[in-house]
Amino acid sequence: MGESDKPYQIELRDIVHRYEGRTVLTVEHLPIEKGKIYALVGPNGAGKTTLLHIMSLILRPDRGKIFFEGERIGQDESKRIRARRSMTVVLQNPYLFNSTVRANIEYGLKVRKVEKRERERLVGEALEQVGLSDLAKRRARQLSGGEAQLVALARGLVLKPSILFLDEIMANLDIKHVSQLEHVIKDINHDKTNTIVMTTHILHQAYGLADKVYSLFEGRIVPSGMYNLFRGEFRHDGRELLFDTGRIRIHVAQEIGGMDKGYISINPEDIIVSKKRLHSSARNTFPGKITKIIEQDGSVHLEVHAEETFRVQITKLSFHEMGLTIGIQVFLVFKASSVHVL
Amino acid sequence: MMDYLVEGLLKALELIFCLDNEIYGIVERSVRFALTATLFASLLGVPIGFLIASKSFRGKPAVITLLNTLMALPTVVVGLLGYAFFSRMAPLGFLELIFTPSAVILGEFFLSLPVITNLTVSAVQAVDARVYVTAQSLGAGRWMVAGTVLMEARFALLAAIIAGFGRAVSEVGSAMMLGGNIRYYTRTMTTAIALEVSKGEFGFGLALGFFLLLVAFSINILFHYFQVKGR
Numbered sequence: 001m002g003e004s005d006k007p008y009q010i011e012l013r014d015i016v017h018r019y020e021g022r023t024v025l026t027v028e029h030l031p032i033e034k035g036k037i038y039a040l041v042g043p044n045g046a047g048k049t050t051l052l053h054i055m056s057l058i059l060r061p062d063r064g065k066i067f068f069e070g071e072r073i074g075q076d077e078s079k080r081i082r083a084r085r086s087m088t089v090v091l092q093n094p095y096l097f098n099s100t101v102r103a104n105i106e107y108g109l110k111v112r113k114v115e116k117r118e119r120e121r122l123v124g125e126a127l128e129q130v131g132l133s134d135l136a137k138r139r140a141r142q143l144s145g146g147e148a149q150l151v152a153l154a155r156g157l158v159l160k161p162s163i164l165f166l167d168e169i170m171a172n173l174d175i176k177h178v179s180q181l182e183h184v185i186k187d188i189n190h191d192k193t194n195t196i197v198m199t200t201h202i203l204h205q206a207y208g209l210a211d212k213v214y215s216l217f218e219g220r221i222v223p224s225g226m227y228n229l230f231r232g233e234f235r236h237d238g239r240e241l242l243f244d245t246g247r248i249r250i251h252v253a254q255e256i257g258g259m260d261k262g263y264i265s266i267n268p269e270d271i272i273v274s275k276k277r278l279h280s281s282a283r284n285t286f287p288g289k290i291t292k293i294i295e296q297d298g299s300v301h302l303e304v305h306a307e308e309t310f311r312v313q314i315t316k317l318s319f320h321e322m323g324l325t326i327g328i329q330v331f332l333v334f335k336a337s338s339v340h341v342l
Numbered sequence: 343m344m345d346y347l348v349e350g351l352l353k354a355l356e357l358i359f360c361l362d363n364e365i366y367g368i369v370e371r372s373v374r375f376a377l378t379a380t381l382f383a384s385l386l387g388v389p390i391g392f393l394i395a396s397k398s399f400r401g402k403p404a405v406i407t408l409l410n411t412l413m414a415l416p417t418v419v420v421g422l423l424g425y426a427f428f429s430r431m432a433p434l435g436f437l438e439l440i441f442t443p444s445a446v447i448l449g450e451f452f453l454s455l456p457v458i459t460n461l462t463v464s465a466v467q468a469v470d471a472r473v474y475v476t477a478q479s480l481g482a483g484r485w486m487v488a489g490t491v492l493m494e495a496r497f498a499l500l501a502a503i504i505a506g507f508g509r510a511v512s513e514v515g516s517a518m519m520l521g522g523n524i525r526y527y528t529r530t531m532t533t534a535i536a537l538e539v540s541k542g543e544f545g546f547g548l549a550l551g552f553f554l555l556l557v558a559f560s561i562n563i564l565f566h567y568f569q570v571k572g573r
Contacts, residue, residue, distance in 0.1 A: 058478055081483050089479035095472035098494055107490075108480035155480065165479075 007070030009034040009163060009195055010055055015064030017050055025050045025061070025219040034162070035192035037185070039206035040199040042216035048199035049092075049167055051216065055197060056089045056165045085112065088161040092168035094152030096140035101132070101151050104140050108159045126158035130184055146177030153184060164188065166198040170205065185209055207296065217263065222342055227311030228266040229342075234259060240283075243339065247307040251283035253336035263342040268313040270338035273302065274331050275322060283336040286310075290326050293319075306332055346544065353545020354552060364526075365546075369553045372530040375443060376511035379450035383458050383510075384503050391462025391502075392488060406463060412456035420452050421519030428520065441522035446530065449516030454506035461502030465495040501568040508561040512554065531557075 010032040017025040025047040032038060032055070040048045053059035054066070057073060057080055066073045068083040088108065096104050105126055109119045127133045130150040135143070143151060149169055156164055166185070170178045186209065188194050200206050206213050215222050217229045232245040234256055243250045243264050252264065272278070277285065288306025295301075300319040302312045310332055324330070357365050394405060426432055428439045428448075439445045469491050477490040492499060514532035521528030523537055531554045539547040 053475075056479065058475055077483075081481070084478070085481040088481075089475075091472065091475065091479075093472070095470055095476045097473075097476075097490070107477075111481045111486055159481070 008032055008067070009069060011067040012055065013065045013067070015054060015061045015066075017054065017059070017061045017063075019050075023219065025054070027051065027064070027221055030055075030214070030221065032163075032195060032197060034195050035189075036211040037189050037196045037209055038198070039210035039213045040197065040216055041201060041206045041213055043201060045218075046216040047219040048201075048216050050219075052089070052165050052167050052197065052199050056087055056163075057084045058089065085159075086161060087163040087165060088156035088159050089165040089167065090149075090152045090156045090169050092171055094148060094169075096143070096148055096151060099140060100136070101127075101138050101140055101143070102136045104151055105155045105158050108155065112159070122158050126154040129157060129187070130154045131180060146173050146180075149173060149177065149181065150184075153181065157184075157188065161194070163195040163197065166196065168199050168201070170200065170202070182209060222263070222265065227268045228271075229263060230265075230308060231261075231263050233261050241336075243341075245308055248286060250339055251336040252339045252341065253283075254339065254341045256341055259341070265340050265342060266310075266334055266338055267340075268301065268311045270334050271310065271312045272333040273304070273312050273314060273322075273324075274333065275328075277331050278333050280333060281335070282333045284332075284334050284339075286332045287329060288332055289329055290324060293324070293326060302330075304330060304332055350544035350548050354549035357546065357549040358552065362549075365549055365553070367526065368529055368531055368534050368550060371443075371528075372511055372532070372554075373557070375446050375517075375530060376450055376507055379447045379510045380454055380458075380503060380507040382447075383451050383454040383506050387455050387458030387506070388462050388492070388499060388502075391459040392466050392492060394459070395463045395466035396488075396491070406460070409456050409460040409463065413460055415453065415456065416515065417449075417453060417513040417517075418515030418519065420449050421516035424449050424452075424516060424520045440520065441524060441528060443521070443528055446517045446521035446528050449520045450510035450513060453513055453516065454510045457509045458502050458506035461505055462495075462499060465498030465502055466491060468498060469495045497568045497571045501565050504561055504565045504568065508558065508565070511557055511561075 008031040010030075012027050012030040015025060015027040015030075016023060030051075040051060042048050050059065054061050057066070057068075071079070071083075073080055073083055097107065102123055105123045106119050109122060114122070123136070124133070127136055130153055132147065132150055132154065135147065135151070140148070140151065153166075153169065170181055173181070182205070185196060185198070189196055198206075198210070215229075218231065222229060230243070230245045230250070232243050234252070235242045235244055235249075241252045241256065243252050250264065250266075256262070272282070277287075286306035288304040288310065290302050291305045291309070292303035293300060294303075295316070298316065300314050300316055302314065302324065304310045304312055312332065394402065394409075424445065425440070427434045428437065428445060429435055430440065439448065473491055473494050474487055477487040482490060512532065514536060517523075517528070517530050518533045518536065521530070521533065523529050523533040529537075531550045535547045535550045535554070538544075538550070
């Protein structure tokens with residue numbers, strides 16, 4: 001009783017959380033291993049922050065079990081606080097206390113009753129780590145958005161947490177501060193002793209930094225790399241099965257049993273992009289316009305608006321040969337068997 | 343008529359600049375009583391205000407409405423209630439509090455308590471909700487979180503305490519009824535002004551009025567200063 005089978009650093013089991021009578025999060029099993037970087041990705045409202053707050057023990061779920069280093073965290077407040085003290089959370093829009101930068105970073109050390117000289121040394125180290133050594137005496141309220149985010153990160157880092165939770169900390173930051181933060185995150189994890197769990201809606205950032213990416217969609221964890229996730233209704237049209245998103249109808253090959261509503265996904269690598277309409281055996285063809293081009297890990301990701309927004313992954317070579325640019329019309333083609341019913 | 347005013351003014355200036363013992367004694371006593379009452383009202387009002395603001399419970403809006411009403415509680419009603427409980431023949435008469443400094447302080451305490459509590463509720467409600475999550479995420483327990491919230495609201499809390507002091511130092515009804523306006527013992531600025539003016543000692547009343555105005559003015563400046571700083 002009260003023990004997890006395998007001692008992950010954090011393990012969630014059968015978590016359900018409701019907000020204003022609506023179920024906003026359902027997680028059957030989520031293990032977090034020590035020393036790895038995890039990214040929780042998904043669109044706004046997918047439940048990333050709720051999940052992060054539950055994992056970091058800030059929020060109590062309505063149902064389910066949370067294990068920290070193999071031990072069940074239940075109602076016992078002292079156990080909860082003890083576990084919470086080995087983790088820190090940096091919020092998307094961090095709150096800095098109305099005092100100096102130094103006092104902000106010192107806060108968690110004071111909570112842990114670290115003596116003054118040691119506090120000063122650790123605060124100095126943390127400021128250096130985020131590159132803000134000269135701002136120690138500055139009033140926190142006078143900082144820019146990027147500086148405030150770095151101070152919030154330093155405030156978490158100074159506690160040398162075994163798990164660091166980062167909630168969309170790079171949203172709304174300029175490129176300079178984003179790359180500075182990415183560098184700091186890699187630096188924290190360089191010896192693989194710290195676990196980092198971050199939420200982001202920027203996928204290339206997630207894949208660039210994390211060892212494991214969990215995708216969230218409407219409060220559920222869905223297979224990783226879920227770009228083309230759609231919600232809708234299944235309809236039978238003669239012998240064919242169609243999935244109606246409300247904007248487009250997608251041919252589906254997979255058996256669905258008695259399901260009438262649900263989710264589907266299409267792997268970005270399974271979509272063919274062409275400049276002209278193709279006559280092929282593939283059942284799905286949609287015209288659309290390229291809205292975004294992202295180069296990532298040796299391949300190119302295209303965002304194509306074809307009533308719904310699709311993500312397509314192609315090689316760099318294909319991208320250059322086809323001469324694709326933002327705004328041009330393309331056709332997306334994929335087989336009915338490439339559609340996964342979730 | 344003008345002679346009467348000029349004469350009164352000259353007398354007031356004489357009393358102020360000649361450092362009249364009685365005048366300064368009254369001022370010191372008034373401030374001491376009000377400070378003591380404010381201290382106790384703060385010790386009780388700030389925690390109560392924090393709890394009301396930070397907890398959800400049934401009847402919360404009614405409690406806040408009641409506090410708002412009590413802020414405008416007539417001082418003479420507090421005096422009357424105090425008299426009903428503490429006069430010699432009353433249920434708590436054996437405490438022998440009536441016509442003592444303690445009775446004046448008690449009356450002032452009950453007058454400033456709703457002011458401090460109510461303004462603390464507003465101050466805590468105005469604190470950014472992220473403070474709770476931030477403090478918790480940095481390892482703070484319940485008490486530390488509460489302390490942090492109060493620290494973030496410190497300027498508004500100081501303004502609340504100053505407003506409570508203002509209420510205590512300027513009231514006359516309860517100090518008169520519970521203190522009895524006894525010379526060198528329970529006489530405060532407000533009760534002395536009421537008495538001296540009724541005796542025709544306009545200059546004496548005017549001199550005390552000047553000090554009362556000075557205190558009220560200082561309170562307002564401080565109140566404004568902390569309110570602005572808290573934004």
